[in-house]
Amino acid sequence: MTKRKLKLTDISKGEDTQLIDINIDEMMPLPPPYDKVEELRGFKQLTDDQRERLVCNLDGVVSYAALPKPKNKEEEKKYVEQFVSGLKKLLSKENNWTFLQPLLLSIDYCAQCQTCCDACPIYLASDRNDLYRPTYRSEIFRRLVNKYIKPGGKLRAKVTGGDIELNWTTISRLYELSYRCNLCRRCAQSCPMGVDNALISRELRKLFSQELGWAPKELHEKGTVLQLAVGSATGMRPNVAIDNLKFLDEEFSEATGIDVSTPWDKEGADILLIHSAGDIISFPESPIAFTILCNAAGLNWTLSSEIPGYDGINYGVFYDDVQLAKVATRHAQIARKLKVKKIVMGECGHQHKATMTVADRVLTGDLNIPRENVMTFLENIVFSGKIKFDPSKNDFPVTLHDPCNLVRNLGVVEPQRRILRYLCPQFREMTPYGIDNYCCGGGGGLSVMSDVNFTDWKVFVAGRMKFKQILDAFSDQPGPEVKKYLCAPCLNCKLQFRDILEYYRAGENSGIICGGLAELIVNAMVDIKKPYITWEEH
C-alpha cells in the first residue's frame, strides 16, 4: 500500500483520482510459508474499461457496490442533494428512531483520542493506512453532519478549521469506504467514551441505501430483495430447497449408515430451525449434521419451506433497517403460522444478531416468539445424555473462530467452548479469543461481496489478521501432514475462510480445513461408523 498521510479534506479532492494504492509488500507480515509475497498471486488490477465505466476513486478496489459514473454535473449535483436530504432523515426521530440515540451520541462525543484505531484488524493489517482508520470515515461523516445539518454549521466549519467540502467525490468515496469496515465493533469495544464507529459505517450505508438506493448487489438485489421475492438469497425457491435437502438426506444416509430425514413444515413442532440456505449449497454437511443431531436427540422440530423461512440470513442488518425489519418480520410470521414454541437459528452469526437482538424491538405482539441461539441449543443436545460420544474420534488439532455477531454482539461465548473442550482433545484457543476475537474479514456483509477484485482485498487486507491468528494457533504443528480443523460456526465466516484458505493454499501448505461445530459433534458420535469429517476442502 502506498503509505501516504491522508488528510480528512483529501476525501473531497482529486475527483476520479484514486486516494491510495494497495501494495501487498507493505502490509503486516504473515508467518512462513506465507511470507513470500513474490510467490503470491498479485492484486487484481482494474482494466481500462472498468476504470472508464465504474467509480474507483478510493483504493482501486471494486465490488458489486461500485457505482456507474454519473453522466454529467447535474447528475452529480442531484446525488449530493439527495445525500444532504438523507443526512437530515438520518437525524430525525420519524425516519431513524431505530438508531437515533446511538448515532447522535457517537457523532457528538468522540474525543478524537484514536484509541480505537489499534483495535481494528483492517487498519492493523494494512500497516496502519490512514484510509482504513475507524475514525477516518466517522470524522468526515461527523464534520458533514455538523456543517450541513446543525445551525450555523457552515460558518463554524470555516472558523474552527473542520471544513470538508461535500461534492460527488466525497459521497462516492464515502459510499465505498463504508464497505471497507467489517462492522465487527472491536473499535466500539475499545472506545472509552462508548462511541461506535462501526455504527457510523452502518448508518452511512443505510443513508445510501434508504435514500439514494445505493447498495452492493450481493446484499440488496441478490440479497434481501431476492430472499423476500423467491425465498433465498441463493436464488433457491422452496421446491428446490426441499429437493436439495431430500437429495442430501439420501446421500448422507448412505454415507453415514443411519437414517437421515429432514422434516418440513410440521405444524405444532416445538422448534423451527432456520438455516442459512447458503449452507445447503456450500456446506451441506452442516444442515445434515443438524438433522442427525435433532433426530438422535428425539426433538420435535421442523424446517419451513415458506418464503423465506428456509433462509435465515438477514443482510438488512448490514445496510438497511427497512429490509432488516421486513426479513425478520417474515421469519416471525412463519414461526407463528407453524405454531412452534421457539425459533432456533443455524450456524450463522449475523442471523443471530438480526433475529435475536436487533429485530427484538421490531417483533412486537404475537411476533415476539422466543428465539434461541444455536450454540446453547447444541450444548443442550450434547449434554442431554441422549447421544453417545467418543471424543477420541476428534483427536486432531481444532481451533475456534468466534463470529463477531454471535460472541461480541450477543455474548454467547461459553456453550461452544464447553462442547469443544468435551469433544475435541486437541482444542486450542486463538489469541485473542472470545469477545476480544478478530473478525474473519468477511463481516459486515463483505464475505458475500466478490466482484471485481474485492475478494483480493478481503484476503489480503480484511482477513489478514485472522489468517495470522489461525496459523499461530496451529504453530506447534504447522505442516500439512497433520490435519487441522478450523471451527467457524457461521456461514459468512466460512465463506470468507474458504476464500482465504484457497488463496493461500492453506489446505495444501498447512493441512487446514474449515467447517462448523455441528459437524464436529456428529463426527464424535458413537453411532456414526464412518468419519463425518472427510477433510475435503470446500
Place this chain on the structure above:
Amino acid sequence: MSGIFWHILVFGVIGIFLIVIIYRTLAITRLPVHLRWELAPIPHEKGKGRYGGSYLEEYEWWNKPQHRSRMAPIIYMAKEIFLLRGVWEHNRALWPLSFAFHMGIYLIVVMLLLSVMNAVFIIAQVALNVLNVSLGIASVFALVGYLLGSVGAVGLIIKRALDANLRPFNTITKYFNLVFLGAVFVSGAYAWFSSPDFASEMSFFIKGLIALDAGVALTFSLSLHVIISLLFVLYLPWTDMIHFIAKYFTYHEIRWNDAPQDEKMKKELRGLLAQPVSWSAAHVEANGVKNWADVTSKKTSDEKEA
C-alpha cells in the same frame, strides 16, 4: 471586585451551567427507544460478565430468571472513570497525560466540595482542629490537582500538535478546549503559590457566598483563577466535554442495554412503528404517509431493476 458582584457571577454561572446540563441530558433521555445494539462485555450479567457472556447463553433463557449484578457495573465504571481503564488497555501512550489531566479535574472537584464543607464548618463554628484537618486536605488536593491538571493539559496540547496519529483530527476547538482548561489549572496553581493559605482563602470566599456576605473579597491571583474557572464552567455544558454525562448513556443505554421488551417499551414501540416514513429509495416504498409497520410488512420490490 467585591460584594454582590461575586454572588451574581458565581450563582449566575452555576445556574446557567445546571440549566444547560439538565436540558442536554433531558434531550438525550427523550430520544426514542432504539433497536438493541448491545456489546460485550456487559458487566451486570452475574457470573458471566467477567468473560463477556450474557443471559442468552442460558437454555430457553426466556423461562429463566435473570441474575443481574448491581455492583459489577459500578465497579466497571469506577475503573473506567477514575483509572481510565479503556485508555490504559488500548492506548497506553496517551494514558499518562490523559490520566494526569483527568485526575487533576477530579482532585479539584473534590477540593471544591471540601471547601464548601469547610465553609459550612466555619459558619457552624465547628472545632478548629477538625476545620484545620479538612483545610489541610483541601490544600493538598488543590496543589496536586492543579499541578497534575497543568501537566496533563500542556502535555496533551503538545502531544496533539506533534503526534502524527492525532494531528489530522485536531480542530481549533480541540486546542481551545485544552488551552481553556489548562488556563484553569495554571491559574489555580498560581493562586495556590501566591496565597499564604489557599484553602482558607477559598473556604472563606465560599462562606461569604453562602452567607450572602456583601463584604466578599479576593486577592488578585484567586480572583483571576475564579473568573477563568467560572468562564470555563459557563462554556463547558455547550461542548462535547460533557462526555461525563454522555458516557452514562453510551454505556448503560446502548452497550449494556440488553433488555427484552416490557410493557412500557411495547407501548412506546407501537407509537414509533406508527410514525410516517419518508425515505426516498424506491424499495422502501414510503410516501411520507405510510408508517413503519406498513413498509416493513409489505412485499419488497427492487428499484434497481425497475
